[in-house]
Amino acid sequence: MSHEPMANRNFFADLGQLSLEMRFESDKRMTFTVVNGGGLVPDGHTETVAVTSQEIRPEVFLTSWKEESGAAITHLEDVERGRVYSPITLPDGTPIALTGTIKPLD
Numbered sequence: 001m002s003h004e005p006m007a008n009r010n011f012f013a014d015l016g017q018l019s020l021e022m023r024f025e026s027d028k029r030m031t032f033t034v035v036n037g038g039g040l041v042p043d044g045h046t047e048t049v050a051v052t053s054q055e056i057r058p059e060v061f062l063t064s065w066k067e068e069s070g071a072a073i074t075h076l077e078d079v080e081r082g083r084v085y086s087p088i089t090l091p092d093g094t095p096i097a098l099t100g101t102i103k104p105l106d
Helices: none
Strands: 010-014 021-027 031-035 047-056 060-066 074-077 081-090 093-106
Touching: 010 074
Parallel strands: none
Antiparallel strands: 010 021, 010 093, 021 031, 031 047, 047 060, 060 074, 074 081, 081 093
């Protein structure tokens, strides 16, 4: 097992209201591009963020980051089952919880 299981992996996450491409440079750095922001984030927004990523079990990851806007994001990414769970705290402090699918882009 790699010491950085998310390094150089790319995913598409569809959370219903929000969809994005996630490109992990390492377990500590990820660039995301918003495909459909659903009114939460502008479509096409791209940002590189510092992330924390832990492998819970093979192909299940807990990843979190803070965006420039101040939004705090957490993902439980179950790549094996193709599911993602994402509690988000918006910049104004409003919590939302999104659930959807995740699939490798490569």
